[in-house]
Amino acid sequence: MGSVRELPSGSWRWEVMVDGQRHGGTAGSKTLARQAAARLIADATRGGVVDPSAETVSSYLTRWLEGRRPSRATKTHDLQAAHLRLYVAPAIGERRLQKLAPADLRRLYDALNRAGLGAASQRQVHQFLLTALGDALKMELVSRNPATVVKPTPPRDTEERRLPAFTPEEATRFLSAARSDWRGPLFEFALSTGMRRGEVCGLRWIDLDWAASTVRVVENVTDRNGHPHVSTPKTKGSRRTVHLAASTLELLRRVQAAQGEAERIFSNTKGGTLIPGNLKRDMARICGAAGVRELPIHGLRHTYASLSLRRGVPVEVVSKQLGHASAAFTLTQYRHVYESEQASWALGLDDLLTGKI
Numbered sequence: 001m002g003s004v005r006e007l008p009s010g011s012w013r014w015e016v017m018v019d020g021q022r023h024g025g026t027a028g029s030k031t032l033a034r035q036a037a038a039r040l041i042a043d044a045t046r047g048g049v050v051d052p053s054a055e056t057v058s059s060y061l062t063r064w065l066e067g068r069r070p071s072r073a074t075k076t077h078d079l080q081a082a083h084l085r086l087y088v089a090p091a092i093g094e095r096r097l098q099k100l101a102p103a104d105l106r107r108l109y110d111a112l113n114r115a116g117l118g119a120a121s122q123r124q125v126h127q128f129l130l131t132a133l134g135d136a137l138k139m140e141l142v143s144r145n146p147a148t149v150v151k152p153t154p155p156r157d158t159e160e161r162r163l164p165a166f167t168p169e170e171a172t173r174f175l176s177a178a179r180s181d182w183r184g185p186l187f188e189f190a191l192s193t194g195m196r197r198g199e200v201c202g203l204r205w206i207d208l209d210w211a212a213s214t215v216r217v218v219e220n221v222t223d224r225n226g227h228p229h230v231s232t233p234k235t236k237g238s239r240r241t242v243h244l245a246a247s248t249l250e251l252l253r254r255v256q257a258a259q260g261e262a263e264r265i266f267s268n269t270k271g272g273t274l275i276p277g278n279l280k281r282d283m284a285r286i287c288g289a290a291g292v293r294e295l296p297i298h299g300l301r302h303t304y305a306s307l308s309l310r311r312g313v314p315v316e317v318v319s320k321q322l323g324h325a326s327a328a329f330t331l332t333q334y335r336h337v338y339e340s341e342q343a344s345w346a347l348g349l350d351d352l353l354t355g356k357i
Contacts, residue, residue: 002037026143058093073234105150122152165302170292177290183282194304201274203265223277238323
């Protein structure tokens with residue numbers, strides 16, 4: 001038999017005795033508390049009792065990740081599992097799930113600042129907790145979601161750090177060095193299209209439409225324990241058609257002529273799928289030969305976007321090419337480009353009326 005009682009906070013506490021052991025939890029209303037008690041009694045009858053009041057944050061998040069694994073991108077699962085292992089578990093992992101409070105999350109986010117974790121990574125940790133704890137609330141495992149109250153507060157200089165990108169002069173030198181390197185065509189292609197490295201590694205010749213000058217992004221490659229893992233892009237925007245310039249098509253013709261019968265447009269020395277992480281060495285070698293800053297490979301994507309926007313390509317076009325969710329996101333990511341252009345476009349009234357600029 002179960003019992004329910006109202007707590008000073010306005011929540012309702014439910015308790016059930018099963019085989020001499022007390023089980024319990026909290027709910028937002030008397031009706032929900034009674035329903036939770038009834039479900040546990042039914043579970044006890046079937047022999048499957050789980051005491052939610054005893055579950056820790058680490059235990060719940062581990063179960064949550066495993067339950068969501070089949071429907072999620074591998075990279076997303078691995079990233080959140082790493083966040084749990086490296087940051088969440090050491091700080092609040094042993095805390096009882098039902099006792100988790102906003103103060104606990106503030107302690108976690110303060111620890112992330114002390115560890116020097118960047119703003120983007122802090123937001124990823126927060127989104128992980130926000131979603132997982134939101135599901136716990138829906139399942140009435142907790143009475144509130146503290147992640148809706150507390151958010152990370154990364155240092156301002158970390159938040160405002162610009163995305164790594166080459167200047168036009170650096171990009172020219174990098175391109176020249178890439179054209180003299182055996183792995184250079186892949187990097188020239190990445191710089192010409194703004195595609196992610198996993199997308200470039202996942203391209204197949206059947207995805208290329210020579211007549212339309214386009215290539216379809218339908219596969220993405222990630223590094224899974226030192227082996228290439230092929231999956232579909234995780235968002236609708238990422239699954240897109242990328243338009244190619246005439247010079248880029250000519251580059252691909254040279255790659256095809258030199259490559260032979262490989263399935264992938266860019267493959268390893270045996271004709272197989274490239275591991276994206278292994279390209280870091282090639283990127284470093286080309287940067288060294290060019291005498292430019294050593295950027296992460298993703299910096300070529302940022303370079304493409306920055307150069308395109310400075311050239312006057314409409315932000316909607318750049319956003320579609322990059323596979324962003326919206327043009328507003330592209331504007332936010334590359335707002336420094338527009339800020340740097342404002343001075344040169346400070347037009348007087350005469351200029352606006354006459355059209356002379």
